Amino acid sequence: MIKLLASVTGPHEAGIVLEGGADLVDLKDPAKGALGAVSPQVLAETMDMVGGRRPVSAVAGDLPVLPDVVREAVEARVAADFVKIGLFPASRDARLAVIEALRPLANRTGLIAVFFADGDPDFSLLPVLAEAGFRGAMIDTIGKSSGRLMAHLSMTALGDFVRHARDLGLMSGLAGSLEPPDVPRLAVLRPDYLGFRGALTTGARDAPVDIAAVRTIRALLPASEASDHGVEPVAGRGDRILVRDFTVPMEIGAYDHERGRTQKVRFSVEAEIAPIGADARSMADIYSYDLILDAIRALAARGHTDLVETLAVELAETVLADARIREVTVRVEKLELGPEAVGIELTRRRAGGR
């Protein structure tokens, strides 16, 4: 489920966003910049008001990228469930020094790094953050009048960020002047959080939060895991691995004039496998079409074969020898005998059914 992060200025606005369905109460002072901080006092009052009903995050502030300055600001806010730390424009070394300085605080609060889409984001720091004990990473924008998140980063780049964070065990969040129509588009990328301030107010970013605006955003977020994962295989049908029109020269034919030379033979294969899991990401999770291509190359390399029928049966048997294959259809066509193509198509199924 994709959660709603709502940025508020203190306890009063926290009450409003909770009523509107926020999943994370995020404290910040929008009048003081992208990550303008509220005082530890306001943090304490807001935590009291929220009373553990939802996690509370606090931003560390629009700070220079200096280890001591940032560590001190985070230390003052470790009572929050999460503290968000901006990786503002700076050299890689300066950012690394800040990350390292925060390592000792990682078991006192949930550290969340904030990359800025318009502030030279360096996503190669994601593994460094994971190793230093950070709990998550998000992308926001610094310049709140210089366009929405997607004006600075493509959907592909945002999707890569979410995937990379997830692979590293980091929560991910996306924010940056987002508007209601952005929600379904970004929800497709499946970040853990979408974050809002401007879209939750009655007007400007530092105007008061408005319950109707919060509800509008809430209603746009996918309601449950079920709707997030509402994709399932069709009962009784497998997925299909395809090799289409793979043409190789080979020695083939029962006539004398077909011996001692090669001619073009075209192979097409459709192999049925069990439905691929939604979490398939690597070669280890799938049956590769390369195995079929290799089997065809081996047939072509082994010398003369009289009949295309022999090739088709052998190829089907080779493919079905892999226990993951349920059924295979093989087409073998000779391409140099006058018509466009002559050949055979056959289907074989694993004995014993599915």
Ligand SMILES: O=C[C@H](O)COP(=O)(O)O
């Ligand atoms: O953390 C999220 C931000 O508060 C988003 O603010 P914004 O929607 O005004 O850019």
